[in-house]
Structures are given as C-alpha cells and as structure tokens.
Amino acid sequence: MKCECSNVTKKVTGDLMEMTAKHPCYSFDAHATFARMHLPVAPACNISCNYCNRKYDCVNESRPGVTSEVLMPEAAKEKFLRVREQVPNISVVGIAGPGDALANWSAVTKTIRLIQKQAPEVIFCISTNGLMLPHYAQEAAALGIKHVTVTMNSLSARRGAMIYRHIRYQGKYYFGEAAAEILIQNQMQGISMLAALGILVKVNIVMIDGINSEYIPLLVRKVKALGACMTNIMPLIPAPGSAFAEYAPTSKATVEIMRERCQLDLPQMRHCQQCRADAVGLLTKDRSAEFSSKAVDEGKKII
Numbered sequence: 001m002k003c004e005c006s007n008v009t010k011k012v013t014g015d016l017m018e019m020t021a022k023h024p025c026y027s028f029d030a031h032a033t034f035a036r037m038h039l040p041v042a043p044a045c046n047i048s049c050n051y052c053n054r055k056y057d058c059v060n061e062s063r064p065g066v067t068s069e070v071l072m073p074e075a076a077k078e079k080f081l082r083v084r085e086q087v088p089n090i091s092v093v094g095i096a097g098p099g100d101a102l103a104n105w106s107a108v109t110k111t112i113r114l115i116q117k118q119a120p121e122v123i124f125c126i127s128t129n130g131l132m133l134p135h136y137a138q139e140a141a142a143l144g145i146k147h148v149t150v151t152m153n154s155l156s157a158r159r160g161a162m163i164y165r166h167i168r169y170q171g172k173y174y175f176g177e178a179a180a181e182i183l184i185q186n187q188m189q190g191i192s193m194l195a196a197l198g199i200l201v202k203v204n205i206v207m208i209d210g211i212n213s214e215y216i217p218l219l220v221r222k223v224k225a226l227g228a229c230m231t232n233i234m235p236l237i238p239a240p241g242s243a244f245a246e247y248a249p250t251s252k253a254t255v256e257i258m259r260e261r262c263q264l265d266l267p268q269m270r271h272c273q274q275c276r277a278d279a280v281g282l283l284t285k286d287r288s289a290e291f292s293s294k295a296v297d298e299g300k301k302i303i
C-alpha cells in the first residue's frame with residue numbers, strides 16, 4: 001500500500017511509507033481499517049482564532065477543540081492502555097488539543113515518552129497552529145514524530161488579521177497584522193524545517209468564504225514549495241460563542257470544488273472528520289464517549 005505523500009516527497013523511505021500506510025488521516029486506504037486516538041493533554045493555546053471556542057463536556061459535538069476532559073500525561077498513558085485493550089486496531093496516537101500541542105510541549109513530550117515505553121510501534125502525530133514550530137521542530141524529530149499537521153489559513157497578514165485576534169509569543173501579546181505576520185512567518189519556517197527533517201507535513205486550511213477562500217490555491221502552492229505533502233481544506237464550522245459564530249458555514253460543495261482545483265498541485269485529504277480533541281476509534285465511528293473518565297467511573301459503579 002502506497003501513501004499519498006510518497007508521490008510528492010522523495011524523503012519517504014520504505015519504513016516511513018509502511019508506517020504512513022497505517023495512518024488513517026494520511027492514507028485514505030487506511031481509514032476504514034486503522035483507528036486513531038487523540039489524547040487531550042494540551043489545554044493551553046498561544047493564539048486566538050476567530051473560529052475557535054474550546055468547550056468541554058459536550059459529548060454530542062464533534063469538532064476540533066472539543067473534549068470532555070483534559071488529561072495529565074500519566075492519566076493519558078493509562079487511558080491509552082485501557083483503550084488499546086478494546087480497540088486493538090489503534091495505529092496512531094495524536095495530540096490535537098484542545099489547545100495547541102506546541103503550547104503544551106512539556107506535557108506532550110512526557111506523554112509521548114510514557115507511551116513509547118509501553119508501545120514502541122505506535123505512530124505519534126501532532127497538530128499545531130505552527131507558532132512554535134521553529135523552536136520545537138528539531139525536538140519533535142528527535143522524539144520520533146513523523147507526522148505533523150499545521151493549520152495555516154493565510155499567507156497575507158492583512159487577511160490573517162481577520163482570522164486571528166491575537167498571538168502570545170515569547171512572553172508578549174501581539175494583535176492584528178503584527179500578530180498574523182509573526183504567525184505566518186513561523187508557520188512557513190516551521191513547515192520547511194519539518195520537511196527538511198524528514199517529517200510528513202499535512203497542512204489543514206479552514207476555508208472561510210470572503211476571507212481566505214479565493215487565495216487557497218496560492219497557499220497550497222506555497223506550502224508545497226515549502227515541503228508539505230498534502231493539504232486538507234476544511235469547511236468553517238461557526239462555533240457557538242466564537243467571533244465567527246454568526247458567520248456562514250462553508251458548504252461542502254464549495255470545499256469540494258476547491259479541493260478539485262488544488263488537487264492539481266498537491267494531494268488533498270477528503271475524508272477528514274474534523275475530530276474532537278479526545279476522539280477514539282475509526283475516523284468514521286467515534287467512540288470517545290465510551291472511554292471518558294465519567295464513562296469509566298460509571299462502569300466501575302455498575303460492577
């Protein structure tokens with residue numbers, strides 16, 4: 001089985017291709033067979049996206065940033081061991097929030113090391129806004145991470161300022177175009193560092209009608225030049241309580257047309273489920289509710 005990324009970058013060795021063929025997000029063929037679990041060990045975020053509202057305790061909602069609980073590294077390892085017993089086809093452990101993986105780097109590294117001791121075969125995957133990538137790309141590679149998703153929505157600080165409220169970088173808050181400029185520069189530098197380190201970079205793009213939609217093909221070509229191997233264009237989900245709450249959701253049809261257009265430049269992920277930060281199971285069959293601490297406690301009471 002060949003992964004999409006091997007068509008784009010020569011850095012995909014046999015081992016990495018084999019590993020990626022079991023990654024349900026990077027390989028379409030894997031998504032019906034292999035499961036992933038997200039460990040919600042990253043509550044803090046260092047930027048503020050206008051489409052974000054990280055809401056806890058909502059088991060009925062499936063969108064990025066939602067989780068029923070945040071875990072400390074030890075508890076995350078315990079959860080992994082518990083889940084693996086019942087979901088043996090877990091191939092990937094991902095850190096996808098509820099904040100940013102790199103804004104919680106010590107908890108993330110601790111979690112990964114704890115699990116690596118128990119299950120060296122697991123593929124680790126992290127998802128980030130990219131602000132801290134220039135600082136942590138080397139460490140991620142040293143930890144053995146081979147799959148990183150960077151969410152990047154704009155190449156222009158002017159449009160970026162419409163998407164991000166602020167960033168917190170090296171102890172200081174930045175707003176408006178100054179914030180977007182730093183974020184974009186770090187995302188671009190980070191993607192090229194990761195690619196040079198042999199990490200497969202997928203870029204997630206939130207398609208927001210009237211803000212970044214017409215510039216997405218340009219963005220896709222740019223991230224390809226930087227070394228990304230795939231993009232995942234996702235519709236805006238206007239989260240209640242977020243600055244974009246009243247914004248029109250991007251239609252599936254519009255996203256699909258954009259994917260078709262961008263496919264000419266780079267492979268497109270088309271099976272993304274915009275998962276929760278504590279998602280468990282096959283992409284198309286979320287089992288997170290079965291494994292929350294509340295569900296486990298209730299199970300103990302019944303026993």
Ligand code: CLF
Nearest residue numbers: 025094096125127272273274275
């Ligand atoms: Fe998770 Fe993301 Fe890794 Fe997959 S999800 S950190 S790359 S293991 Fe996958 Fe979920 Fe879409 Fe993400 S379907 S939201 S793309």
Ligand code: SF4
Nearest residue numbers: 045048049052099129
């Ligand atoms: Fe929310 Fe993620 Fe944006 Fe942080 S990077 S504000 S967690 S969407």
